Amino acid sequence: MDVRKAIYKRRSVRSFKQKPLDQQVLRELIDAARVGPSAANRQPLQYVVVTEPGLCQQVFDCLKWAAYTAPRGVPQPGFTPTAYVAICVKKDLALAVGAKYDLGAAAQTILLLATAQGLGTCWIKTMDAPRLSQILAVPEGVELDSVVALGLPAEEPEQVDLEPGQEGLEAIKYWRDDKDQQFVPKRNLADILFWNKYSG
Amino acid sequence: MDVRKAIYKRRSVRSFKQKPLDQQVLRELIDAARVGPSAANRQPLQYVVVTEPGLCQQVFDCLKWAAYTAPRGVPQPGFTPTAYVAICVKKDLALAVGAKYDLGAAAQTILLLATAQGLGTCWIKTMDAPRLSQILAVPEGVELDSVVALGLPAEEPEQVDLEPGQEGLEAIKYWRDDKDQQFVPKRNLADILFWNKYSG
Numbered sequence: 488m489d490v491r492k493a494i495y496k497r498r499s500v501r502s503f504k505q506k507p508l509d510q511q512v513l514r515e516l517i518d519a520a521r522v523g524p525s526a527a528n529r530q531p532l533q534y535v536v537v538t539e540p541g542l543c544q545q546v547f548d549c550l551k552w553a554a555y556t557a558p559r560g561v562p563q564p565g566f567t568p569t570a571y572v573a574i575c576v577k578k579d580l581a582l583a584v585g586a587k588y589d590l591g592a593a594a595q596t597i598l599l600l601a602t603a604q605g606l607g608t609c610w611i612k613t614m615d616a617p618r619l620s621q622i623l624a625v626p627e628g629v630e631l632d633s634v635v636a637l638g639l640p641a642e643e644p645e646q647v648d649l650e651p652g653q654e655g656l657e658a659i660k661y662w663r664d665d666k667d668q669q670f671v672p673k674r675n676l677a678d679i680l681f682w683n684k685y686s687g
Numbered sequence: 688m689d690v691r692k693a694i695y696k697r698r699s700v701r702s703f704k705q706k707p708l709d710q711q712v713l714r715e716l717i718d719a720a721r722v723g724p725s726a727a728n729r730q731p732l733q734y735v736v737v738t739e740p741g742l743c744q745q746v747f748d749c750l751k752w753a754a755y756t757a758p759r760g761v762p763q764p765g766f767t768p769t770a771y772v773a774i775c776v777k778k779d780l781a782l783a784v785g786a787k788y789d790l791g792a793a794a795q796t797i798l799l800l801a802t803a804q805g806l807g808t809c810w811i812k813t814m815d816a817p818r819l820s821q822i823l824a825v826p827e828g829v830e831l832d833s834v835v836a837l838g839l840p841a842e843e844p845e846q847v848d849l850e851p852g853q854e855g856l857e858a859i860k861y862w863r864d865d866k867d868q869q870f871v872p873k874r875n876l877a878d879i880l881f882w883n884k885y886s887g
Contacts, residue, residue: 488689490690491800491803493690494719494723521879522695523795524699524795524798527755528755528872538883542883554727584787588810588833591788591789591795592792592794595724596799598724598792603689626885659728679730680718681734682735683737683742684742685775685825686824
């Protein structure tokens with residue numbers, strides 16, 4: 488899939504078909520993250536890919552989903568993710584702040600390539616990290632940071648543009664309509680792009 | 688360009704042809720970053736795109752390049768970037784840690800779409816941020832975070848895989864050979880990917 492198409496097609500998905508994912512596709516996601524940008528090329532990230540159904544349920548129970556649309560925005564029974572990528576930081580390799588940037592880039596790489604492969608994704612930072620670290624046997628010296636949930640999408644959230652100048656917390660809350668369609672508001676380009684000098 | 692191809696083609700470029708970039712292409716990069724993932728959909732990022740040659744020189748003077756291969760790894764006179772994207776955080780919109788993740792994802796989105804458009808990129812965090820903030824007239828309440836340098840590439844750095852278990856700071860230092868070709872070592876997939884539970 489074309490890069491631009493994947494960028495615009497990627498949306499957080501929270502409803503998945505119950506079909507196992509191809510292990511080779513998942514391996515390719517991590518290989519893609521592997522060659523991504525890294526502060527001072529330190530490459531402190533490691534990945535645990537979870538596909539075993541019992542473990543997937545345990546991971547699911549540690550995650551906090553969809554602040555604005557809970558409880559309906561949380562994956563319903565029979566529509567939960569069928570795989571997860573837990574992104575971890577090997578602390579002895581990480582620079583003070585660099586790992587957070589590497590993490591953002593790695594997660595977006597995984598999201599875009601997964602989207603191009605027809606998968607739905609949701610990148611989640613809010614979780615019971617101590618409990619999940621125990622479940623995945625994350626060793627000393629490694630920090631579990633965030634999780635990408637994956638599966639064949641059973642919904643297609645839609646992006647909508649805000650008006651120029653539209654501000655405030657209410658404006659950016661995603662929502663579901665009465666047909667259960669999820670909508671995600673994004674700020675107008677006029678509010679975030681400046682040429683040569685800041686005029687905002 | 689296919690997503691996977693862009694992911695593997697993207698490398699930090701530090702030598703550029705002196706041709707101005709198309710404004711519409713640059714606008715599309717920011718629009719792509721705009722629709723990227725954002726913690727709680729807060730969208731705290733703003734972008735200053737610098738193309739004016741005098742300003743480009745001033746931006747260049749604020750950046751610190753290529754720790755491992757300086758001075759040759761620094762863009763030489765006549766081969767400096769022809770545009771920059773300064774990525775900024777609007778502090779009243781940012782969650783405590785969320786903005787760093789948004790930043791990483793936004794930067795990678797810009798890097799991948801730019802690569803797909805035939806541009807070379809280098810994402811730089813080490814800089815004289817107070818001086819650059821002043822040059823770009825970044826207002827109170829906004830924090831300049833990092834810069835993506837852009838231009839038509841005048842070099843093609845090459846990725847090489849480390850052996851499994853190859854560790855240490857020497858292993859991950861990128862280098863230039865006697866033909867001035869840049870090589871970038873990346874960790875072996877065997878060292879970063881675990882299935883279902885951590886075994887590292």
